[in-house]
Amino acid sequence: MADFLINSVGLPPWLAWTVVAGVAxxxxxxxxAGGALVFxxxxxxxxxxxxxxxxxxxxxxxxxxxxxxxxxxKLLAKEDLMPEGADGLLFRIAxxxxxxxxxxxxxxxxxxxxxxxxxxxxGVFFVVAVLGLEVFGVILAGYASASKWSLxxxxxxxxxxxxxxxxxGMCVVVPVMLAGTMDLVTIAEKQAGWFTNxxxxxxxxxxxxxWVYVTCAVASVNRAPFDLAEAESELVAGFHTEYSxxxxxxxxxxxxxxxxxxxxxxxxxxxxxxxxxxPVATLLGLSEGTGDTAHYFVRLIGCGNLLLKAxxxxxxxxxxxxxxxxxxxxxxxxxxxxxxxxIAAVMFAGAMLxxxxxxxxxxxxxxxxxxxxREGWLPGPGGAARGSVGQAAEKTVAQVQx
Amino acid sequence: xxxxxxxGVAIAGPVFAAADGVSVAHYLVVGAILFTAGIVCMAVKRxxxxxxxxxxxxxxxxxxxxxxFASPYxxxxxxxxxxxxxxxxxxxxxxxxxxxxxVALAITLNFYNNHSTVDVDRADxxxx
Amino acid sequence: MTGCLMLAAVNFHTLLFYLFALLACGFAxxxxxxxxxxRMALYLVLSLGATAGLFFLAGAEFIGAMQLMIYxxxxxxxLVFGVMLTAQAPFVxxxxxxxxxxxxxxxxxxxxxxxxxxxxxxxxxxxxxLGEVAQPAATPIGVALVGVRVDxxxxxxxxxxxxxxxxxxxxVSIHLLVVLVGAAYLARAKRRRTQRAIDVAASVQSxxxxxxxxxxxxxxxxxxxxxxxxx
Numbered sequence: 001m002a003d004f005l006i007n008s009v010g011l012p013p014w015l016a017w018t019v020v021a022g023v024a025x026x027x028x029x030x031x032x033a034g035g036a037l038v039f040x041x042x043x044x045x046x047x048x049x050x051x052x053x054x055x056x057x058x059x060x061x062x063x064x065x066x067x068x069x070x071x072x073x074k075l076l077a078k079e080d081l082m083p084e085g086a087d088g089l090l091f092r093i094a095x096x097x098x099x100x101x102x103x104x105x106x107x108x109x110x111x112x113x114x115x116x117x118x119x120x121x122x123g124v125f126f127v128v129a130v131l132g133l134e135v136f137g138v139i140l141a142g143y144a145s146a147s148k149w150s151l152x153x154x155x156x157x158x159x160x161x162x163x164x165x166x167x168x169g170m171c172v173v174v175p176v177m178l179a180g181t182m183d184l185v186t187i188a189e190k191q192a193g194w195f196t197n198x199x200x201x202x203x204x205x206x207x208x209x210x211w212v213y214v215t216c217a218v219a220s221v222n223r224a225p226f227d228l229a230e231a232e233s234e235l236v237a238g239f240h241t242e243y244s245x246x247x248x249x250x251x252x253x254x255x256x257x258x259x260x261x262x263x264x265x266x267x268x269x270x271x272x273x274x275x276x277x278x279p280v281a282t283l284l285g286l287s288e289g290t291g292d293t294a295h296y297f298v299r300l301i302g303c304g305n306l307l308l309k310a311x312x313x314x315x316x317x318x319x320x321x322x323x324x325x326x327x328x329x330x331x332x333x334x335x336x337x338x339x340x341x342x343i344a345a346v347m348f349a350g351a352m353l354x355x356x357x358x359x360x361x362x363x364x365x366x367x368x369x370x371x372x373x374r375e376g377w378l379p380g381p382g383g384a385a386r387g388s389v390g391q392a393a394e395k396t397v398a399q400v401q402x
Numbered sequence: 403x404x405x406x407x408x409x410g411v412a413i414a415g416p417v418f419a420a421a422d423g424v425s426v427a428h429y430l431v432v433g434a435i436l437f438t439a440g441i442v443c444m445a446v447k448r449x450x451x452x453x454x455x456x457x458x459x460x461x462x463x464x465x466x467x468x469x470x471f472a473s474p475y476x477x478x479x480x481x482x483x484x485x486x487x488x489x490x491x492x493x494x495x496x497x498x499x500x501x502x503x504x505v506a507l508a509i510t511l512n513f514y515n516n517h518s519t520v521d522v523d524r525a526d527x528x529x530x
Numbered sequence: 531m532t533g534c535l536m537l538a539a540v541n542f543h544t545l546l547f548y549l550f551a552l553l554a555c556g557f558a559x560x561x562x563x564x565x566x567x568x569r570m571a572l573y574l575v576l577s578l579g580a581t582a583g584l585f586f587l588a589g590a591e592f593i594g595a596m597q598l599m600i601y602x603x604x605x606x607x608x609l610v611f612g613v614m615l616t617a618q619a620p621f622v623x624x625x626x627x628x629x630x631x632x633x634x635x636x637x638x639x640x641x642x643x644x645x646x647x648x649x650x651x652x653x654x655x656x657x658x659x660l661g662e663v664a665q666p667a668a669t670p671i672g673v674a675l676v677g678v679r680v681d682x683x684x685x686x687x688x689x690x691x692x693x694x695x696x697x698x699x700x701x702v703s704i705h706l707l708v709v710l711v712g713a714a715y716l717a718r719a720k721r722r723r724t725q726r727a728i729d730v731a732a733s734v735q736s737x738x739x740x741x742x743x744x745x746x747x748x749x750x751x752x753x754x755x756x757x758x759x760x761x
Contacts, residue, residue, distance in 0.1 A: 158607060425658045432555060445637070459577070
């Protein structure tokens with residue numbers, strides 16, 4: 001898009017890049033905010049149906065479509081309270097820290113082949129790293145509220161998030177190992193084709209790792225059954241007890257944004273990203289190219305695929321929330337340290353051995369050869385040549401991998 | 403209004419003047435400031451955790467220096483940089499800083515339990 | 531205003547460098563200047579986050595992500611936990627005497643002058659750089675940690691001189707294991723024969739309180755019990 005702006009419209013390059021960055025940020029902000037609106041409505045409806053009642057049915061028609069909008073307007077109009085003993089600067093800055101961490105992780109997430117904020121070579125690593133920064137907002141909120149219940153909730157949540165980063169990291173490393181790169185675009189590209197190419201079905205170890213990832217992701221975003229931090233029946237509302245109005249809504253946008261992010265990450269890593277179960281574009285004869293309207297349309301459909309998969313993930317999280325009872329903090333820690341971490345480690349070893357002895361998978365005919373992938377780093381079709389570094393690395397990598 | 407414009411020009415001046423690129427010296431200045439701030443923190447703070455924060459700043463200043471030397475994009479055409487070596491050294495510094503912070507915090511916690519204070523000026527049991 | 535913006539080419543690399551450098555240095559100075567230990571922790575987090583941005587700008591993407599994950603997301607969370615555990619009212623703000631501060635300021639100024647002079651002394655470091663998009667370094671670093679070097683050596687290096695980083699990698703792994711065990715041992719909950727100083731202080735307070743409450747028995751024994759109980 002920057003090239004279009006520079007060449008056709010005639011803007012100076014720096015202004016074109018600013019516009020591109022602004023458009024990307026605007027789109028991602030809409031995904032988070034709009035998504036939060038839709039998910040809050042969906043949560044209330046799903047919770048209601050699971051609990052054998054109806055949920056919002058009055059605002060905006062029979063299904064209460066506009067309930068989230070009405071809630072948003074109410075929150076905007078609420079009085080902005082701050083507890084007397086609260087540290088002013090920390091109290092005010094905490095929701096924004098949480099929201100910025102959640103928002104920044106979307107930079108590296110690809111929505112389709114060319115629809116990525118910034119194609120980072122260390123995409124997976126960056127996303128997991130930035131997700132771990134959300135805990136600061138929580139701790140600051142808990143401390144700055146000058147209330148011991150908020151502090152308890154914040155400490156519990158921080159301990160939980162930090163502990164679950166370990167098995168989360170190990171689960172995330174398995175698809176990285178299968179793809180050979182941390183670049184999210186390449187990982188999704190390698191799963192193109194039929195749905196049997198998805199890493200979920202690559203080997204039984206990765207299948208188990210996916211479910212461990214789901215557990216760790218749910219714990220990481222503090223959703224039930226791991227939601228002690230906001231345990232309504234115990235801590236009033238945990239770390240955001242003293243927050244009201246727009247500040248509270250920032251925390252909730254951060255939470256729903258994180259839920260969407262970990263679901264989208266699961267979709268990219270395990271479920272093929274923007275590739276649908278049936279490779280329609282390849283079957284129709286559209287070769288993978290760039291710059292054509294048809295390919296843009298294909299990419300839009302891919303983006304829709306990813307949004308659909310991520311939304312399904314979020315709905316499954318809501319389903320789990322309203323079905324399972326809450327875990328105690330010692331049970332949460334036990335699950336993390338005694339179950340998730342060893343299982344993830346053993347599955348990682350298993351996937352490594354599988355990749356060593358059966359690199360082509362059980363049915364080599366169905367998987368897509370690595371040479372066609374548009375890896376931005378190694379020299380190849382569509383990838384920028386990197387000179388001797390790329391060639392030397394490719395030689396070494398080719399020696400290591402059969 | 404003219405004051406704001408003056409401030410804007412003063413800030414924008416070096417930005418546009420250095421429009422041809424940032425050099426290693428720029429990064430070294432940042433590293434020096436971080437290092438000095440860390441040293442002052444270690445010397446001045448009475449809170450044991452403040453001293454620990456000074457240590458983290460010192461290590462970060464050193465890391466900024468390593469990354470600056472390791473980057474081939476901060477040097478002019480055809481110059482030689484440390485390359486991967488500098489980045490790996492910075493990596494090890496980060497890892498060891500994490501390890502040292504964990505031990506330092508365990509020591510601080512023990513100190514707090516024994517003296518019911520984190521004031522390092524109270525750690526004078528061995529004073530002659 | 532927009533006219534002069536359009537004329538002058540804004541180099542984003544330089545602009546972002548100044549932004550991150552100002553944030554990093556500003557918040558580092560904030561750590562020194564702040565008295566409240568919780569605010570010091572917040573400023574340190576922001577300073578190290580801006581340093582990670584500087585790493586990304588210099589082309590070290592992997593190290594930048596490492597800084598965010600390990601340093602900011604791990605070490606600083608640990609530090610903030612420590613701050614929260616010890617941030618009781620008397621310890622949140624501990625002030626230093628002015629004499630110490632002046633002495634530290636003089637030492638710091640001389641050290642900074644020395645370092646700045648050294649930074650600008652070498653001609654090769656003052657030549658501005660290319661400022662282009664970074665060469666990805668994740669694979670060369672990862673492979674170097676296993677012992678194989680795939681990055682191209684600078685001109686004039688004799689072959690076979692450069693080694694991988696397998697030995698330091700293993701040493702650091704064992705080191706981290708030792709630190710894990712050691713820190714867990716140091717910070718364990720100890721069963722003591724003699725009471726901890728904190729508990730002694732707390733029990734002394736609870737003994738003093740009811741004695742003070744006796745003359746005010748008009749308020750009833752319930753209130754005395756309540757104040758004694760919440761100690």
